[in-house]
Amino acid sequence: MAVETTLVTVEDYLQLPPTKTGHYELHHGEIVHITAPKWGHHRIQDRIQMILKRLSEDRAVVQMEMAFRPAPDYEVWEADVGLVSLDRENSVGDDEYLSGAPDLVVEVLSPSNTVDEIDDKMTICMTNGCVSFWIVNPKRKIISVREGSITRHYGVSETISCSLFQGDLVVQDVF
Secondary structure (H helix, E strand, C coil): CCCCCCCCCHHHHCCCCCCCCCEEEEECCEEEEECCCCHHHHHHHHHHHHHHHHHHCCCEEEEEEEEEECCCCCCEEEEEEEEEEHHHHHCCCCCCCEECCCCEEEEECCCCCCHHHHHHHHHHHHCCCCCEEEEEECCCCEEEEEECCEEEEECCCCEEECCCCCCEEEHHHHC
């Protein structure tokens, strides 16, 4: 027996009732329930957000759980931490999502993440406006940074430079 399914549109997604735990995202036309992160996950997000706000000065907006539409039809995602230029931030209406990926997307790995899921997210973000995509691995204390076709891995004794902010991010400060 064949089962026929239809893709969920952004309009359908917007009609979902709120969830009491976590949030919903729309991935490739399918509703995905994202469970609420644990305390350590939030702690790392908060540190990264504070550091990026300081480094970006007044040139960008940095938010935890930044909602965006990396592609126009069947996608609504949230970055663990996102950074967008002030020009892009000012172009988003109060009742809209950011179109395209944030300039910088940071994903903090959780035990539930799969390699395929993170690779898919990185690929779609990088082809839809993302300049720098970071994967933060709390267990290994490594931050992997993708810019263009190059991925570099930074350990706790290293610093990360990026054209989106002034100065360097000290990896040890994240962990």
